[in-house]
Amino acid sequence: MKIAFISPKFKIVNRNESFKEYLTNSDYMYFYNIFWSGFSNGLLILAALTPHDFELKYIDENYENIPFKEKFDIIAITATTQQAKRAYQIAEELKNIWGREIIVAIGVSHVNLLPEEAGNYCDVIFIGEAENSWPAFLSDFKRGGWENIYNADDYDPIDLTKIPVPRYDLLNPDCYKMIWIQTSRGCPRNCEFCSATKFFGRKYRTKSEEQVIKEITAAREFLKFQQILFSDDNMFLHRDRSISLLKKFKSLNISFVAQADISIGQDREFLEMLKEYGCSILFIGFESLDVRNLALMNKSKWKMNQLSNYPAYIRNIIQAGIGVYGAFILGYDWDTRSSFRDIIKFIKDNYLAGAQITLLTHLPGTDLRKRYINEGRILNTEWENYTFFDVNIKHPKLSKKEIEEELLNIYRSIYNKEYLEKKNRYYKKIFQDKLKKELAK
Ligand code: B12
Numbered sequence: 001m002k003i004a005f006i007s008p009k010f011k012i013v014n015r016n017e018s019f020k021e022y023l024t025n026s027d028y029m030y031f032y033n034i035f036w037s038g039f040s041n042g043l044l045i046l047a048a049l050t051p052h053d054f055e056l057k058y059i060d061e062n063y064e065n066i067p068f069k070e071k072f073d074i075i076a077i078t079a080t081t082q083q084a085k086r087a088y089q090i091a092e093e094l095k096n097i098w099g100r101e102i103i104v105a106i107g108v109s110h111v112n113l114l115p116e117e118a119g120n121y122c123d124v125i126f127i128g129e130a131e132n133s134w135p136a137f138l139s140d141f142k143r144g145g146w147e148n149i150y151n152a153d154d155y156d157p158i159d160l161t162k163i164p165v166p167r168y169d170l171l172n173p174d175c176y177k178m179i180w181i182q183t184s185r186g187c188p189r190n191c192e193f194c195s196a197t198k199f200f201g202r203k204y205r206t207k208s209e210e211q212v213i214k215e216i217t218a219a220r221e222f223l224k225f226q227q228i229l230f231s232d233d234n235m236f237l238h239r240d241r242s243i244s245l246l247k248k249f250k251s252l253n254i255s256f257v258a259q260a261d262i263s264i265g266q267d268r269e270f271l272e273m274l275k276e277y278g279c280s281i282l283f284i285g286f287e288s289l290d291v292r293n294l295a296l297m298n299k300s301k302w303k304m305n306q307l308s309n310y311p312a313y314i315r316n317i318i319q320a321g322i323g324v325y326g327a328f329i330l331g332y333d334w335d336t337r338s339s340f341r342d343i344i345k346f347i348k349d350n351y352l353a354g355a356q357i358t359l360l361t362h363l364p365g366t367d368l369r370k371r372y373i374n375e376g377r378i379l380n381t382e383w384e385n386y387t388f389f390d391v392n393i394k395h396p397k398l399s400k401k402e403i404e405e406e407l408l409n410i411y412r413s414i415y416n417k418e419y420l421e422k423k424n425r426y427y428k429k430i431f432q433d434k435l436k437k438e439l440a441k
Pocket of ligand 1: 007010035036037038039040041042043045046075076077078079080081082083105106107108109110126128129130131134180182194195196197200231232233358363364386387388
């Protein structure tokens with residue numbers, strides 16, 4: 001019995017031609033292509049949960065063609081929203097060739113939220129986390145019958161400490177420049193635009209330290225490139241757990257990038273520890289510099305209340321020897337052309353090591369999408385445009401063209417020789433001073 005785990009092809013940008021051209025030709029944007037070279041941890045976990053009598057293959061369409069003529073018993077496809085169209089095409093083509101001889105299953109956040117749509121193309125739809133429902137489906141399959149929908153809510157809640165090491169050995173080691181490791185799920189902030197919190201919930205749940213170490217060790221054994229990125233949406237929410245985990249990293253001697261919220265910047269002692277145990281960059285969502293936008297994004301006003309802390313907390317992080325990579329969203333309701341200039345100034349004044357500026361995107365299942373549907377502000381529903389670099393909203397003041405121009409302008413303003421050199425000088429000085437202090441101790 002054979003299973004193919006398929007990650008469909010995705011595009012960084014779809015129809016925003018000016019940005020597409022920029023990405024292709026800019027000397028400074030090469031890292032975007034590297035950063036986007038991600039494998040699906042979800043599929044690798046499912047592979048690890050699959051009994052040994054199945055023969056498994058991981059196919060990443062970004063690196064190889066789908067072998068449509070090869071006969072598998074089960075096809076397991078994953079899809080973010082922008083991959084959905086391609087995922088359905090693959091499913092359709094496979095069903096055209098093989099009909100009832102194969103079962104096409106699909107999962108992940110997109111279909112979780114639109115199961116009826118996926119049901120038009122696929123035989124089995126998985127809703128929610130699948131660590132318990134996938135093995136249930138496989139045993140149903142072996143018995144000769146299976147359901148069309150497997151919903152996580154019908155099974156025990158997922159115990160993160162029971163999740164096996166993802167099957168990194170199924171990957172082509174040459175393809176992936178980053179090792180993505182997930183140590184926790186859930187984030188309490190509940191931002192209007194975020195689909196991850198809708199999927200993994202607001203409760204912060206963690207894997208055991210032993211699991212994390214095992215995953216890192218296994219990934220480094222099978223993959224050529226060793227840069228680790230933790231995919232937790234907000235990794236250091238529990239200080240004691242984090243410290244204990246960080247100390248375990250010592251023997252591994254790793255360098256890593258992690259995502260956190262800006263409140264981490266107030267804890268200088270913890271930042272020093274982060275640096276000591278290998279953190280090189282913190283990826284932080286600043287989202288907007290307009291207090292009215294921040295108030296809209298997050299009903300608890302948590303984000304809004306952090307705004308005045310941004311500069312001081314960023315300084316603390318950099319002083320600890322860690323670079324700050326900021327995430328900003330363009331196109332929130334109160335944005336004007338001048339708010340985009342403010343973002344450029346903010347990035348430069350605060351010496352951000354890098355920034356990901358994306359366009360506001362109303363992902364299925366988010367509160368933002370509900371609001372946009374109510375307000376009649378969705379520009380179209382072509383999933384392949386949900387890239388975060390294509391405009392999908394009707395903005396009260398800005399046209400599609402203006403938003404595209406501003407996006408390009410920000411990237412051009414911050415990814416250039418002048419800022420790169422300025423930033424490097426600044427970081428060099430801070431890191432040298434830090435080293436001097438340490439040597440003098
Ligand atoms: C690492 C990461 C990446 C990596 C790797 C992507 C990948 N293939 O996993 C890279 C850098 C490439 C990336 C890029 C993008 N990403 Co990203 N990324 C993540 C991140 C941080 C972690 C993903 C992860 O490893 N999760 C852990 C695994 C275990 O969870 P999972 O994949 O959901 O799998 C579980 C279930 O969904 C289910 N499942 C999944 N697939 C299948 C299939 C079958 C058959 C079955 C049975 C079950 C099943 O089983 C798994 C176990 O429970 C998530 C946020 C998050 N917390 O998940 C965002 C996230 C997935 N990314 C997102 C987005 C939007 C993007 C981008 C479009 C752009 C951007 N600006 O970030 C690009 C597009 C790339 C693409 N593939 O389309 C969104 C997707 C939402 C959506 N509805 O589309 C997320 C949820 C972030 C968010 N806050 O909204 N991303």
